[in-house]
Amino acid sequence: MPSDKFSKDLKKYEFKKILEELKKKRGRGTELISVYIPPDRQISDVVSHLREEHGQASNIKSKSTRTNVQSALESILSRLKYLEVPENGLAIFCGAIEVGGGKSNLETYIVEPPERINSYIYHCDSSFLLEPLERMLEEKDKYGLIVLDKKEATIGILHGKLVEPLRHLTSNVPGKQRKGGQSAPRFQRLREIAVEEFYQRIGRHANELFLPEKGELKGILIGGPSPTKEEFIKGEYLHYELQRKIIGAFDVAYTDESGLFELVDKAEDALAELDLIKEKRLMTKFLKLLAHDEELVAYGEAEVRKMLEIGAVETLLLSEGLPHEKVMELSELAEAAGTNVELISKDFEEGLQLLKAFGGVAAILRYKPNKG
Numbered sequence: 001m002p003s004d005k006f007s008k009d010l011k012k013y014e015f016k017k018i019l020e021e022l023k024k025k026r027g028r029g030t031e032l033i034s035v036y037i038p039p040d041r042q043i044s045d046v047v048s049h050l051r052e053e054h055g056q057a058s059n060i061k062s063k064s065t066r067t068n069v070q071s072a073l074e075s076i077l078s079r080l081k082y083l084e085v086p087e088n089g090l091a092i093f094c095g096a097i098e099v100g101g102g103k104s105n106l107e108t109y110i111v112e113p114p115e116r117i118n119s120y121i122y123h124c125d126s127s128f129l130l131e132p133l134e135r136m137l138e139e140k141d142k143y144g145l146i147v148l149d150k151k152e153a154t155i156g157i158l159h160g161k162l163v164e165p166l167r168h169l170t171s172n173v174p175g176k177q178r179k180g181g182q183s184a185p186r187f188q189r190l191r192e193i194a195v196e197e198f199y200q201r202i203g204r205h206a207n208e209l210f211l212p213e214k215g216e217l218k219g220i221l222i223g224g225p226s227p228t229k230e231e232f233i234k235g236e237y238l239h240y241e242l243q244r245k246i247i248g249a250f251d252v253a254y255t256d257e258s259g260l261f262e263l264v265d266k267a268e269d270a271l272a273e274l275d276l277i278k279e280k281r282l283m284t285k286f287l288k289l290l291a292h293d294e295e296l297v298a299y300g301e302a303e304v305r306k307m308l309e310i311g312a313v314e315t316l317l318l319s320e321g322l323p324h325e326k327v328m329e330l331s332e333l334a335e336a337a338g339t340n341v342e343l344i345s346k347d348f349e350e351g352l353q354l355l356k357a358f359g360g361v362a363a364i365l366r367y368k369p370n371k372g
Contacts (some may be wrong), residue, residue: 006115009343013322015114016137017324019130022109025097027126029188031068032095034129035076036121043080046120050077053122068096068104069124075108075346083110089117093128144210144220144242147252147259150195153202156260158221161276161347163264165257166209171198195231203237210242219247221270222264224255248368282317282342283350286364294334295368297369299358301330308333312369315340319351319360330361 025032037046054073060066072094083090091111096104115136123129143158150173156165173194174187210217215226220242222229229249236243250266252259264271271277289297298307307313308330318327320343327343334341344351354362 013320013343018111019133021092022128022130025128027095029065030125031065032125032128033072034123035092037085037090038117038120039085039087041120042265047077047080071106075106086112088113088115091133101139101258141164141218142213142216144217145208145260145263147223147255147263148232149224149255152255154256154259155206158264158355161345164262165260167205169202169205173198173330199232199235199237207239208367214241217245218243221263221267222246222249223252223259276348279344280348280350283354286362296365298365299362301359301361304361304363307363307365308337310369311337312365312367313339314366315342315361315365317342317344317354319344319355321346321355322360
């Protein structure tokens, strides 16, 4: 049986693929209709409103647009007779989709969202309104990122699997070598003042960027050389609501944009529950075995199928960039073989490597198969 996690991942993957397909659909004019129905909305109210829209559509000047809009509304109304609104609501997309050669087909899609629809929406345009559903795909976990030394600092955010740099700061802190004419104590004092001012400035910018997000921030990671990062944390330069969200300090060599990515790597244990880290660990394990014990891995669809057939696969790695049908077919084979299946995103280097270098299909094996 597939794990609960994989079942959840697969549903999310399928939902994502549906949205990708809907995003490609285009109409000639404002002929594509999107209807979002929250669970507490009465179907009778929706039907009444769509009938009004059908009547209003008779005023559309273009005959083809008028016909297509009314046909789409009629298709939706006919389906609503047999539909019950599930607990998260319902999204219906219908319209005359261009298929080339000046032709179009009336297509209807009914989508049950993974999260609750909160507002009733009726929308008519040349493309479907997908933003409310796309927001449901966004990873909810966010982490604030700060990397700093005494020369520069970079502030960013880790949102799901994406590292987004937000702001880069440079300091006026003088180097450790004093200029002629200055006493060592005076120079040291001026340097300490400049460092303090820089820490305060980093704190102000971080507060400005993170406080609006504080309800969604799961934690804040601080990176940099010692003792700089410890001084920043101990000095409590962040707003108290952000200060208590600090979950770790990590040694990083860089404090520019690349330092944010290094920080995420160094914070791997702290972020162990994040999908990105789990996927990176799996890909790292696969690549290490490939380099040092190649008989414990397989890659490419044909080779992996052979390993699945003899029950040798412990973990099947499938890229989200594969065609939907291929993911479903290989997942079913893996389920029959009692194999773990992991969907690997294309949003990080090793994940993209799985798709580009290994055809999107790879496996970590339970044992070394006898190839003789």
